[in-house]
Amino acid sequence: MNMRDNTLLKLSSITKKFGGLVAVKDVNTEVRSGCLKAIIGPNGAGKTTTFNIISGIIPATEGEIWFDKKNITGMPACDRAQLGIARTFQHPCIFHDMTVLENVLAGASSAAQRHFIQSFLGRSFKSLSINRIIEDAEKRAIEMLDFVGLGDKINFSAKILAYGEQKVLELARALALDPKPRLLLLDEPTAGLNSEEAKTYMNLLKKLKQTNLTIVMIEHRMELVENVSDEVLVLDFGEVLADDTPAVVWANQKVIDAYLGCAEDEESEEDK
Numbered sequence: 001m002n003m004r005d006n007t008l009l010k011l012s013s014i015t016k017k018f019g020g021l022v023a024v025k026d027v028n029t030e031v032r033s034g035c036l037k038a039i040i041g042p043n044g045a046g047k048t049t050t051f052n053i054i055s056g057i058i059p060a061t062e063g064e065i066w067f068d069k070k071n072i073t074g075m076p077a078c079d080r081a082q083l084g085i086a087r088t089f090q091h092p093c094i095f096h097d098m099t100v101l102e103n104v105l106a107g108a109s110s111a112a113q114r115h116f117i118q119s120f121l122g123r124s125f126k127s128l129s130i131n132r133i134i135e136d137a138e139k140r141a142i143e144m145l146d147f148v149g150l151g152d153k154i155n156f157s158a159k160i161l162a163y164g165e166q167k168v169l170e171l172a173r174a175l176a177l178d179p180k181p182r183l184l185l186l187d188e189p190t191a192g193l194n195s196e197e198a199k200t201y202m203n204l205l206k207k208l209k210q211t212n213l214t215i216v217m218i219e220h221r222m223e224l225v226e227n228v229s230d231e232v233l234v235l236d237f238g239e240v241l242a243d244d245t246p247a248v249v250w251a252n253q254k255v256i257d258a259y260l261g262c263a264e265d266e267e268s269e270e271d272k
Contacts, residue, residue, distance in 0.1 A: 006032045006033045006034075007030045007031070007032055007033070007066075008031055008032065008033040008067065008068055008182065008183060008214050009030065009031040009054070009065075009066070009067055009183060009214070009216070010029075010030045010031075010065070010066040010067075011027050011028060011029050011030075011050075011053075011054070011063065011064075011065055012028060012063055012064040012065070012066065013026050013027075013028060013062060013063040013064070014026070014027040014028075014050070014053060014060050014062070014063035014064075014065070015027070015060065015061050015062040015063055016046075016049050016053060016058070016060055016061050016238075017061045022238055023046050023049045023238050024046040024049050024050055024053070024060075024235075024238045025046075025237075025238045025239050026063075026239065026240075027046075027050060027063070027235070027238075027239070027240055028240065029233050029240065029243050031183075031214060031216055031231075032214075032230075032231075033212075033214055034212040034213070034214055035214060035215075035230045035231060036205070036209055036214075036215040036216075036217070036228055036229050036230050036231075037215070037216045037217075037229065037230065037231045037232070037233060038216075038217055038218075038219050038225045038228075038229040038231070038232045038233070039051075039216065039217070039218045039219075039232075039233045039234075039235065040218075040219065040220070040222075040225060040232060040233070040234055040235075040259060041234055041235035041236055041241070041258075041259055042236065042258065042259055044237075045235040045236055045237065045238065046235050046237075046238035046239075047218045047235055048090075048187060048218065049238075050235070051087065051185055051187055051216075051218060053065065054085070054185060054216070055077055055080060055085060055087045055185055056072075056075060056076055056077030056078075056079075056080045056085075057077055059073075059074070060073065067080070067083060067085065067183070068083070068182070070083075081177065082179065083179075083182070084177070084179050084180060084181050084182030084183060085181070085182070085183045085185070086174040086175070086177045086181040086183070086184050086185065087174065087184070087185035087186070087187065088167075088170045088171055088174050088184075088185070088186050088187060088189065089170070089187050090187045090188040090191050090218075091191075091192075092163075092166040092167050092169065092170040093170065094158050094166055094169055094170060094173075095158060096157075096158055096159035097157070097158075097159065098157075098158055099154065099155055099156060099157060099158065100145065100150055100153050100154050100155070100156050100157075100158055100161070100169060101138070101141055101142070101145065101154040101155065102158075103158050103169055103173060104141035104144060104145060104169070104172050104173045104176050105134075105137055105138060105141050105176075106173070137176070137178065140176050140178070141172070141176045142154060143176075144172040144173075144175045144176045145172050147172070147175065147207070148168045148169075148171055148172045148175075148204060149168065149200075149204075150165065150168060150169060150172060153165075162197075163192055163193070163197075164193050164194070164197035164200070164201070167189060167190075167192075167193065167197075167201065168200075168201070168204070171186075171189070171204065181213065182213070182214060183214045183215075183216070184208070184213055184214070184215045184216075185215075185216050185217070186215065186216070186217035186218070186219075187217075187218050188217075188218050188219060188220065189201055189205075189217060189219065190202075190219065190220075190221050190224060191220070198221060198224060201224075202224045202227060202228060205217075205224075205228045206227075206228060209228065225246065226246050226250075229246055230245070231243070231244065231245055231246075232244065232245070232246050232249040234249060234252075234255050234258075234259065236258045236259065241254055241255055241258060241259075242254065242255050
């Protein structure tokens with residue numbers, strides 16, 4: 001395995017087959033520590049499948065995944081989370097009957113998760129150290145809610161939040177993960193957001209970059225990709241079409257033909 005010293009994540013010849021369908025074929029890419037890498041491509045290009053393989057939701061049929069020079073190919077998702085791999089989903093997964101703060105706490109330490117889930121179900125949870133665990137988890141949760149701009153809504157019911165705020169809430173929950181995230185996977189973070197909400201999210205990403213957190217995101221808004229990405233991976237029919245800096249990728253005629261033109265058309269339609 002050859003990896004640059006600052007490489008945090010490496011996909012080596014990743015292939016995923018669903019029966020006779022090849023969803024991802026021989027994908028090779030590296031993500032440097034502190035880098036924000038965007039994954040773009042037409043619908044059905046294999047973007048979410050690649051995300052699911054990285055996070056451990058589904059296994060790769062072939063190939064290897066390396067995280068911080070450790071082979072995690074066969075590691076389950078829960079163990080990857082313990083290494084500091086966190087993710088969000090295209091549609092926010094939140095607990096509507098919990099408060100904003102409780103939603104973030106439910107994604108904190110494993111002990112805190114158990115406490116709040118069992119409390120929600122009306123069961124007791126006894127541990128000599130639970131008070132300290134909850135205090136630490138609550139402190140980090142509030143810090144992350146302040147960071148994303150929801151600090152004034154910690155006691156609000158999550159179900160009354162606007163859709164864009166629910167997206168931000170899910171981000172706060174991922175950031176509050178214990179242990180602290182080292183790699184954040186964002187699956188179409190601005191999907192369903194209007195222009196103003198997308199701009200707010202873009203500013204959050206810029207703030208996150210200043211913390212040196214490594215981020216990989218699937219995104220369809222080219223303005224956002226261009227403004228925050230250090231590198232762009234382009235997938236087409238499950239294969240790598242380009243993998244370089246935004247300037248180099250935008251100048252690639254194959255990328256323009258396969259994706260950029262139609263993406264710009266789709267984006268302009270969404271904003272009408």
